[in-house]
Amino acid sequence: MAIWVVLRSVDLGSCATVLSHANPIPLAGCLAVIATQIVLRSIRWRLLLPSPPGGGRTRVARIVPVLLVGYLGNAVLPARLGEPIRAYLVARREDLDAAEAFGSVVLERVVDTATLAVVACVAAVAVNAPSWIVQATALAALIGSAVTGALVIVGPTPLVRLTRSFAALLHIAGRAEPVLRRLDGFARGIDGPSRSSAIVFAAVISAACWMLDATTFWLVAQSIGAPVSPAAALLIAAVTVLGTALPSAPGYVGTFDLAAATTAQALGVVAAPALALAVLAHAMTVLPTAGAGAVSLVAMNARLGRLASDAAGAESALGEAASRP
Numbered sequence: 243m244a245i246w247v248v249l250r251s252v253d254l255g256s257c258a259t260v261l262s263h264a265n266p267i268p269l270a271g272c273l274a275v276i277a278t279q280i281v282l283r284s285i286r287w288r289l290l291l292p293s294p295p296g297g298g299r300t301r302v303a304r305i306v307p308v309l310l311v312g313y314l315g316n317a318v319l320p321a322r323l324g325e326p327i328r329a330y331l332v333a334r335r336e337d338l339d340a341a342e343a344f345g346s347v348v349l350e351r352v353v354d355t356a357t358l359a360v361v362a363c364v365a366a367v368a369v370n371a372p373s374w375i376v377q378a379t380a381l382a383a384l385i386g387s388a389v390t391g392a393l394v395i396v397g398p399t400p401l402v403r404l405t406r407s408f409a410a411l412l413h414i415a416g417r418a419e420p421v422l423r424r425l426d427g428f429a430r431g432i433d434g435p436s437r438s439s440a441i442v443f444a445a446v447i448s449a450a451c452w453m454l455d456a457t458t459f460w461l462v463a464q465s466i467g468a469p470v471s472p473a474a475a476l477l478i479a480a481v482t483v484l485g486t487a488l489p490s491a492p493g494y495v496g497t498f499d500l501a502a503a504t505t506a507q508a509l510g511v512v513a514a515p516a517l518a519l520a521v522l523a524h525a526m527t528v529l530p531t532a533g534a535g536a537v538s539l540v541a542m543n544a545r546l547g548r549l550a551s552d553a554a555g556a557e558s559a560l561g562e563a564a565s566r567p
Contacts, residue, residue: 256514260466261522268461272526275461279454280531284309286447289440290349291332292342300336307538308332314535315546317493317528323550325351330553331544340556345398345429352393353441355487356386357448362480365456368473372508375481382484390445394438398429455479455527459502462523468515470506478519481505493532498524 284305294300308331315324325347333343359382366376392401402425409415409422456476463470470478485501486494502520507513539546 253514257517257521260515260518263467264465264518264522265467266465268465269522269526272458272461273530275454275457276527276530279451280306280309280534282447282451282454286354286444286451287346287350289444289447290346291336292338292346294336294338300332300338304336305332307542308335310531310535310538311542311544311546311549312535313528313531314539315550317532317535318546319550320492323553326553326556327546327549330556331542331549333556335542344556349393349398349441350444353390353444354448354451355484356383356390357445358452358480358483359383359386361449361452362477362484365473365477365480369471369477369509371477375477375505375508379477379480379484390441394441397437402426402429452476452480452483455483458526459519459523462526463519466515466518466522468506468511468519470509470511470519474506474509477509478502478505479523482520482523493528494524 281302284302287309288300288302288305291300291305308328311331312324312328315327316322317324319327326344329344329347330340332338333340359379363376363379363383365371366379402422405425406415406422409418415422453476456472456479459479459482460470460472460475463475482498482502482505486497491497499517499520502523503513503516506516506519511519
C-alpha cells in the first residue's frame with residue numbers, strides 16, 4: 243500500500259534524473275557515519291545485556307557482528323524478525339540467559355524509540371514544521387518520556403503488573419495473555435539493580451546515534467542538491483524511523499520511502515527530489531548494514547532461516563515459561 247502511494251504521487255522519470263546526478267562524495271561520507279553508528283549501537287546494547295557466566299562484560303567486538311546479522315534479518319525478513327534473531331544469537335554465542343537477552347532487545351527498542359521521539363519533537367519545533375508534525379512528535383515524545391521515566395524509576399516488573407491489571411479492567415486479559423506472558427519473562431530478565439543507570443546511558447547513546455542518522459540524511463540531500471538544513475534532516479530522519487518502528491515489510495520497503503518523502507515535501511522539498519532523497523537514504527542505510535550482516539553470517543557459519551526459526555522457538559518457550567507459576 244505504501245509503495246503504491248509513493249509511486250502514484252511522484253514523476254518517477256524526474257526522480258530518476260535527480261538520482262542520476264547524485265554526487266558520490268557525500269555518499270562516501272555516509273559509510274563512515276553508518277560505521278560509527280554501528281559501533282555506538284553495539285556499545286549501547288552491551289550496556290543492557292546481562293553479564294556472561296564468567297563475569298565482566300561481553301566485548302563490543304563480539305556484539306558488532308551479531309547486531310549486523312540482526313540488521314540483515316530486518317532487511318530480508320518481514321516483521322522485524324532481525325530483532326529476535328540477534329537476541330537468540332547473542333544468547334547462544336555468549337552463553338547468556340535467553341530471557342535477559344530477549345529482554346535487552348525489547349528494552350533497547352523502547353529506549354531508542356522514546357529518545358527518537360524527543361529528538362523529533364525538538365527538531366519539529368526548530369524548523370517550524372507543519373502543526374500536524376509538531377503535534378504528532380510532541381505526543382510521541384510525551385509517551386516515550388513517560389515510559390522511559392517509568393522504566394528508570396519503577397522498573398519493568400511493576401509496569402507489566404500494571405499492564406496486566408489494565409488488560410483485566412478492559413476485559414481483554416484472555417486475548418492479551420500470550421503477549422503478557424512474554425512481557426513477564428522479559429521483565430524478569432531485564433530488571434536489575436544497575437538497570438536504571440544503564441537505561442540513562444543508553445538514552446544518551448541513542449541521542450548521539452540519531453544525530454548521526456540525521457547526518458546521513460543531510461549528506462544524501464547534499465549529494466542530490468536538495469535544500470535540506472541539518473535540523474530538517476534530523477526531522478526527516480526521525481519521522482522516517484518512527485514510521486518504520488512497527489513490524490513491516492522486509493527492509494521497510496514502502497513505509498520508509500513514504501515517510502521520508504512525505505516529511506521532506508512538508509518541509510518544502512519538491513516532490514521528485516524528496517522521493518530521490520528517500521530512496522537514496524533508504525539504500526544507504528539498509529544496503530551497507532545488510533551486506534556487512536551477510537559477511538558476519540558467513541563468518542559465524544550460520545544460516546538466517548534457521549536462526550529465524552530457532553529464535554521464534556526460543557521466544558515461544560520463554561512465553562510458556564513465563565506463564566508457569
